[in-house]
Amino acid sequence: MADTVLVAGAGGVIGKHVADTYAARGVRVRGVSRRPVTDASSWEHLPVDLLDPESARRGLAGAADTTHLVFAAYIERPTVRELSQVNVALLENTLDALVACGAPVRHVTLYQGGKAYGAHLGYFNSPAKERDPRLVQPNFYYDQEDVLRARAAERGFDATVLRPEGVIGYAVGNPMNLLMVIAVYASICRELGQPLRFPGTVAAYDALYQVTDADLLARATVWSGSEPRAAGEVFNITNGDQFRWRQLWPTFACHFGMEVAEPQPVPLVDAMPAHRDVWERLVSRHDLRPTPYEDLVAWQFGDFLFRSEFDNVTSTVKARQAGFHDCLDSEDRFRELFDELVSRRVIPPVA
Numbered sequence: 001m002a003d004t005v006l007v008a009g010a011g012g013v014i015g016k017h018v019a020d021t022y023a024a025r026g027v028r029v030r031g032v033s034r035r036p037v038t039d040a041s042s043w044e045h046l047p048v049d050l051l052d053p054e055s056a057r058r059g060l061a062g063a064a065d066t067t068h069l070v071f072a073a074y075i076e077r078p079t080v081r082e083l084s085q086v087n088v089a090l091l092e093n094t095l096d097a098l099v100a101c102g103a104p105v106r107h108v109t110l111y112q113g114g115k116a117y118g119a120h121l122g123y124f125n126s127p128a129k130e131r132d133p134r135l136v137q138p139n140f141y142y143d144q145e146d147v148l149r150a151r152a153a154e155r156g157f158d159a160t161v162l163r164p165e166g167v168i169g170y171a172v173g174n175p176m177n178l179l180m181v182i183a184v185y186a187s188i189c190r191e192l193g194q195p196l197r198f199p200g201t202v203a204a205y206d207a208l209y210q211v212t213d214a215d216l217l218a219r220a221t222v223w224s225g226s227e228p229r230a231a232g233e234v235f236n237i238t239n240g241d242q243f244r245w246r247q248l249w250p251t252f253a254c255h256f257g258m259e260v261a262e263p264q265p266v267p268l269v270d271a272m273p274a275h276r277d278v279w280e281r282l283v284s285r286h287d288l289r290p291t292p293y294e295d296l297v298a299w300q301f302g303d304f305l306f307r308s309e310f311d312n313v314t315s316t317v318k319a320r321q322a323g324f325h326d327c328l329d330s331e332d333r334f335r336e337l338f339d340e341l342v343s344r345r346v347i348p349p350v351a
Contacts, residue, residue, distance in 0.1 A: 004028045005225075006066040006103075008050060008094050009073035011037050013171035013214050014111060014164075018070050019043050021218035030063055032073070032094075050090045051075065053097075060097040068225045069098065069108045084140035091144050095151050105157045107225045110148050112141040112163045112234075119165075119312055120304075126208075127315040130163070130234040149232075158231035160224040162217065165238055165314060166305065168333070169214025170340055178211065179337050181302035183347045185268065186256045188275050191282055191348075195261035196253040198245055199271075200306025205246045205263045208311040210238045213328050213337075220324055229322040236314040240327030245306075248331055255335050256350050265307075268299035286348040 005022045009015040010031025019031040020042065029043035037045050048059030050073055060066075073090045077083040091110075098105055114120070117128040118135050125132060134142055145161055152159040168179040186196055198205050220237045224230040253260035276293045283290060341347045 002028070003067045003225075004063075004065045005030070005068045005070060006060070006063050006098070007031045007043075007070045007072065008090070009033060009071070010040070010043075010045065011035050012072055012074070013167055013169045013177045014217060015070070015072035016040075016171050017169055017214040017218040018072065018221050021215070021222060025222070028065075030066075032059070050093050051086065053093045056093040056097040057100050060094070060103075061101050063098065064101040064103050066098055066103040067106050069094065069105055070221055070225075071108060071110050080138050080140075084138065084143045087140045088143050088147055091147055095148075099155070105155070107157060107231075108148060108152065108159045109221050109224055110144060110159065110161050112145070112161055114163075114165050114312060114314070115139060116141045116163055117314070119308070123310040124312075126311045127313040128236070129315045130236060130318050152232075160230045160232070161234040162220055162224060163234065163236045163314065164212035164217050165236075165312065166209065166211040167214055167217060168211050168337060170337065170344065170346070171214070176298045176301050178302070178305060179334070179341070180297050180346075181268075181299070181305075182252060182334075183338055183341050184279065184297045185272065185302070186252060186258065187282060187347050188272070188278050190256055190258050191278050192275070195259040196249065196256065197261040197266070198249050198263040198306065199266040199268055199302070200245070200263065201265050201309055202263050203309035204305075204307050205249070206244055207309055208242045208244060208313050209305075209308070210242050210313055211330050211333075212238045213330075213333050216326050216328055219326055220319070223324050227323055230324075233318075233322065235319040235322070235324070236316050237319060237324075238314060238316055239330045239333065240316055241330050242313050243330055248334065251331055252334070252338075255338055268302045268306075272297070272299045282348050286345070288345050288348065291346075 007015045007019045011033035019029050023029045023042040032046045032048045049055040075086045118124040250260045
């Protein structure tokens with residue numbers, strides 16, 4: 001039976017890249033999101049609210065041939081309990097809807113992240129490994145994984161959990177994207193005639209960090225859906241290198257044609273909304289894609305990452321031993337993606 005992939009959360013940076021990657025390989029793809037998705041010409045978009053059980057059942061009734069589910073849907077909530085309730089519901093409603101339509105699901109891929117190791121709480125053991133024990137702190141990742149493993153045992157499908165960190169990639173209208181934080185921040189600072197300052201703390205400037213390219217993560221997803229050694233396993237997926245922002249920030253400044261200045265902690269969530277008019281001026285002058293400013297960047301996401309004053313490194317040895325050897329140079333990839341944002345008219349020219 002030919003594979004048919006359903007991507008939940010296809011409007012996000014992860015889901016969009018996964019859908020595009022599968023489609024480019026000739027696989028039939030359906031992408032689910034509540035909001036419209038631009039540039040989805042190579043796969044079918046399903047406008048379904050997965051948080052509503054009945055809506056999920058009706059909306060996924062036509063996905064009865066689904067063999068692979070890629071679950072990248074996510075909803076932010078202010079408390080740990082609410083975060084778990086809403087995101088577990090998304091997963092359960094999706095799985096229930098596929099059961100209801102009789103879909104022959106063979107594999108499910110679920111995404112987690114650094115929160116699985118406590119990165120949101122502060123210092124954690126680094127490099128983190130998949131075999132590290134869970135934390136006592138409640139975590140929606142744990143709750144989703146427990147639901148998925150129980151359903152896999154009950155329904156007889158395989159499941160794989162992938163843990164990226166700091167995903168970077170092209171996506172419009174998906175604000176939780178580190179690439180867009182840096183690109184829009186740099187573009188506005190340049191327009192204001194300012195140098196490029198790291199807006200976080202000096203300790204964060206010097207700490208080790210890592211990122212996961214969205215294209216690489218998509219390739220890992222395709223691999224996990226067909227690799228027997230990935231069944232039932234958890235894998236850290238990053239570009240495979242680490243860096244300090246102190247090393248990359250001068251490179252970014254050079255790429256954008258700017259001077260670089262020493263770090264200065266500036267809460268982006270407070271500072272950047274005031275520059276909406278600057279961005280709108282850039283959009284008009286350079287005929288950029290008219291993405292609403294509030295959908296362009298999640299400044300609080302940048303604040304969180306640029307104030308992480310500890311090494312954030314996860315080991316990717318397990319994935320390599322299981323057969324996924326893909327890797328990228330993060331510095332080179334940032335520059336390539338900045339240029340891609342320019343070519344797609346998402347940000348103004350960098351020179």
